Amino acid sequence: MGNLSPAPLPLPFRERREKVAVIKEKKLTPAKRKALIKRSIPIYIMMLPGLIYLVINNYMPMPGIILAFKKYTAKLGIYRSPWNGLKNFTYLFSTPDAFVITRNTILYNVAFIIINLIFAVAVAIILSELTGKLKKAYQSIILLPHLLSAVIISYLVFAFLSADNGFINNSILGPLKKDPIGWYDNAKYWPFILVFVNLWKGIGYNCIIYLSTILGFDRSYYEAARIDGASKWKQITKITLPLLRPTIIMLSLMAVGRIFYSDFGLFYQVPRNSGALFPVTNTIDTYVYRALIEQGDITKSAAAGVYQSLVGFILILSANLLVRKLDPDSALF
Amino acid sequence: MRKVLAMMLALILALSVLAGCTNGGGSDKTQEAQGDNGGAEDSGSAVEKAIAGYKSGNMPTVTLCFGNFAGKPAGVDRIGAAMSKITEEKLGIKVELTIDSIGALSQQMNLDLASGNAPDLFNGLLAGFMASVNSGYLYDLEENGLLDTYGAGIKDCFREIELNGCRVNGTLYGIPVKKDDAAGMFGISIPQEYLDTIGYDYASKYAKEGDEIIYTDLDEIEGILTQLKAAYPDKTTFFMDASSVMAQCLEIDNIGNDYFGALCDPVNSLEVTNPFEDQKYYDLCKRMYHWNHDLGFFSMDAATTDVATTVQVKSGSLCAYKTATKPGIKQQESNLCGMPVIIFQCGTDFKKASTYGTMPWVMNHATEDPIAAMLVLNELYTNPDLMTLFCWGEEGKEWKETGDGHITFADGVDAQNSEYYNNTNWELPNQFIARIWEGDELTLWERMQSFNDNARTSKAMGFTWDNSDVSNEYSALTNVYEEYRKQLELGFVDPDVAIPEMVERLKSAGLEKYMQAKADALKTWADGQK
Numbered sequence: 001m002g003n004l005s006p007a008p009l010p011l012p013f014r015e016r017r018e019k020v021a022v023i024k025e026k027k028l029t030p031a032k033r034k035a036l037i038k039r040s041i042p043i044y045i046m047m048l049p050g051l052i053y054l055v056i057n058n059y060m061p062m063p064g065i066i067l068a069f070k071k072y073t074a075k076l077g078i079y080r081s082p083w084n085g086l087k088n089f090t091y092l093f094s095t096p097d098a099f100v101i102t103r104n105t106i107l108y109n110v111a112f113i114i115i116n117l118i119f120a121v122a123v124a125i126i127l128s129e130l131t132g133k134l135k136k137a138y139q140s141i142i143l144l145p146h147l148l149s150a151v152i153i154s155y156l157v158f159a160f161l162s163a164d165n166g167f168i169n170n171s172i173l174g175p176l177k178k179d180p181i182g183w184y185d186n187a188k189y190w191p192f193i194l195v196f197v198n199l200w201k202g203i204g205y206n207c208i209i210y211l212s213t214i215l216g217f218d219r220s221y222y223e224a225a226r227i228d229g230a231s232k233w234k235q236i237t238k239i240t241l242p243l244l245r246p247t248i249i250m251l252s253l254m255a256v257g258r259i260f261y262s263d264f265g266l267f268y269q270v271p272r273n274s275g276a277l278f279p280v281t282n283t284i285d286t287y288v289y290r291a292l293i294e295q296g297d298i299t300k301s302a303a304a305g306v307y308q309s310l311v312g313f314i315l316i317l318s319a320n321l322l323v324r325k326l327d328p329d330s331a332l333f
Numbered sequence: 334m335r336k337v338l339a340m341m342l343a344l345i346l347a348l349s350v351l352a353g354c355t356n357g358g359g360s361d362k363t364q365e366a367q368g369d370n371g372g373a374e375d376s377g378s379a380v381e382k383a384i385a386g387y388k389s390g391n392m393p394t395v396t397l398c399f400g401n402f403a404g405k406p407a408g409v410d411r412i413g414a415a416m417s418k419i420t421e422e423k424l425g426i427k428v429e430l431t432i433d434s435i436g437a438l439s440q441q442m443n444l445d446l447a448s449g450n451a452p453d454l455f456n457g458l459l460a461g462f463m464a465s466v467n468s469g470y471l472y473d474l475e476e477n478g479l480l481d482t483y484g485a486g487i488k489d490c491f492r493e494i495e496l497n498g499c500r501v502n503g504t505l506y507g508i509p510v511k512k513d514d515a516a517g518m519f520g521i522s523i524p525q526e527y528l529d530t531i532g533y534d535y536a537s538k539y540a541k542e543g544d545e546i547i548y549t550d551l552d553e554i555e556g557i558l559t560q561l562k563a564a565y566p567d568k569t570t571f572f573m574d575a576s577s578v579m580a581q582c583l584e585i586d587n588i589g590n591d592y593f594g595a596l597c598d599p600v601n602s603l604e605v606t607n608p609f610e611d612q613k614y615y616d617l618c619k620r621m622y623h624w625n626h627d628l629g630f631f632s633m634d635a636a637t638t639d640v641a642t643t644v645q646v647k648s649g650s651l652c653a654y655k656t657a658t659k660p661g662i663k664q665q666e667s668n669l670c671g672m673p674v675i676i677f678q679c680g681t682d683f684k685k686a687s688t689y690g691t692m693p694w695v696m697n698h699a700t701e702d703p704i705a706a707m708l709v710l711n712e713l714y715t716n717p718d719l720m721t722l723f724c725w726g727e728e729g730k731e732w733k734e735t736g737d738g739h740i741t742f743a744d745g746v747d748a749q750n751s752e753y754y755n756n757t758n759w760e761l762p763n764q765f766i767a768r769i770w771e772g773d774e775l776t777l778w779e780r781m782q783s784f785n786d787n788a789r790t791s792k793a794m795g796f797t798w799d800n801s802d803v804s805n806e807y808s809a810l811t812n813v814y815e816e817y818r819k820q821l822e823l824g825f826v827d828p829d830v831a832i833p834e835m836v837e838r839l840k841s842a843g844l845e846k847y848m849q850a851k852a853d854a855l856k857t858w859a860d861g862q863k
Contacts, residue, residue: 042339042340042343045340045343045344045347046339046343048343048344048346048347049343049346049347052347072468073468073469074446074447074449074468074469074470074698076469090805091804091805091808091809094805094806094809094843095805095808095809095812095842096809096838096841096842097809097812097813097842158637162634162637163632163633163634164632164633164634165634180633182633184634184636184637185636185820185825272637272639273815274636274637274819275636275815275816275817275818275819275820276636276816276820276825278812278815278816279816282812282816287808287812290808290811290812290815291807291808291809291811291812292808295464295467295804295807296443296460296461296464296465296468297464297467297468297801297804298447298468300804300808
């Protein structure tokens, strides 16, 4: 960033900030304030369904967290079961695999955040520059993989990588007179395959917010730039990207909060649970799944969930703190 | 106007979110003690008294549930009503039946058990028997002499040692199902047609006429497979369902339901050892490595495919596969493969310690009337008409008499359009008393009983174990074993390299501690048996 002054906020943002400042300083007459509240009512009502959903789905189950600290028996129920201290958590750390699963979870997520960001912004910019009828079609086509379930994706990948009948071994390596590769036996390929599959699956969805933000930019910036003779590339680097920065930071911050979770379908279904790939596909979620599938111990799965969200919470707070130090306007809270 | 409309829409949406949550909460079933009818009372008169009470008062309803593979059968309500008619007349108790696919039900069952809304009687397979016991979901079937007083018929179906298979720490939580309790180890199934092509004279290999299994060894099988490989180069020669290799091939008893410490000489010794360091395991992996790596019998996709063996044979892509054997196996596998098969067997007939505890019928801990539930369960184990209905559906609708003692599909009905054809009778309480379907011999269940009685039996018969004290080790061990299992047991890696590596990692994951805990529990159990 250095000596470059931060790009001016888009107009709507600036207006909002000024209004907030006015309200905060209580410069409003009672009549004006009343009018303002009246104007906001529809917005609150629009927020209501989402808010109710959030309360029911995300806040009401919160007391269930105590399960992570209980020795649960159905007869006694959740609240009357005896306490179990932190014993439900130990299985996540007492294994020699603890390092591998934590490393895999974090490194994959870091790779996903960076690569998905770069490609999502690039695709969003390309789509925003497109005009004509095909634009909608392109957008739908790249969104499609996001709507497929992991099981279907696992079969699509298998159709390419199957050792006997796969497309790559038979139709690409075969004609090139190369030996077929046992894709599901060789761990070394999978970091790339998983990153690629994740990118392919998520890019359409990830670029939507960037695209809609770009389309909301004031076109007069670009007109002015064109009159001054700025090239397309200059417009992107000097106008689009700086304006996009708050959005990029916000979405990346939210992704950081989920860095201790992994997409179970991606890491369990897509490698087809092949044991030879565990060193590079075992994450916290798949480890917990394999450990508990026969035990059905809900306290331990609750413990894993608490652990993941707690670490995510700490990470998102620290990342936000860092952002606030560097660029206070872009911090989430 | 538009603004008002938009606000209305938003409100409606908000309300509908709320409305979605009103169902399902609360229904607290009170679980009152069933009064003071201890075992002291004469059982016959207690049963009569209970039945008279039900018939004169409000009929209680007992709900039954089990899972099949095909999903909810169309006729389930009709069969449930017909069963209810029998129990209402005889016991004064109504019965409600739920059947759905195992996958769908086992998710649901865990939730229902946790919330207390589960059916009264169900197959323990649905939520895992030991897992359900450990979570406190199941009713003690001997509380206040329940089984002795109201389940006398059940006690006649089993020997004490068989019932003990469903005891955990002395408490009886389930009743075993009548099925094949033993399994013939390392059975190999090969379609007759393929054996004819390579000119293999199977007819002369049977020990005596009328046998259904050829007893042989792996060298003989290897010879056959080599010829099959040459005759059918386009087909996969051999495949094993990866999830059951150890269980169906080796006479090793995985007491406590895992292989982290097992009885490697289960018929003679109660010593808990590491099966992965046992010669039997090495020999198996070495043989599979030879078959896969050197002879190319396996598909390269063997470790990742999830298509069932019999389906592969049916579609013509596979020549031979492993199965566990039992009386009636030839008919069963021929049906599944869609062509006649020949069954070979390379191992012994073996009965594991856990055999009676895998899929017992259990009672929900929150059941409202345990006496009514026990009376219904007793009826299921003893009433042939009720069991035939439960297994096969209604006469004239699903099945008809063939005239020689068998039953078969009713006119115009087949496996596809039948409204009640679950094909999972091994999961029901007592298929031995139901009618016998065409294709199976009328003596099937007698042969099954003698197969069960004559099989080599694990010395730990009836031992069950709650591993929750060492469950951390279990989690770590499972993850290590899963990493190597398919690779080793389907012969993709050299056991001389991979087995020591796996054993090393199992040990650092706590194998010794886990084995010691298991051995201690076994010793305590064995001392209690004397």
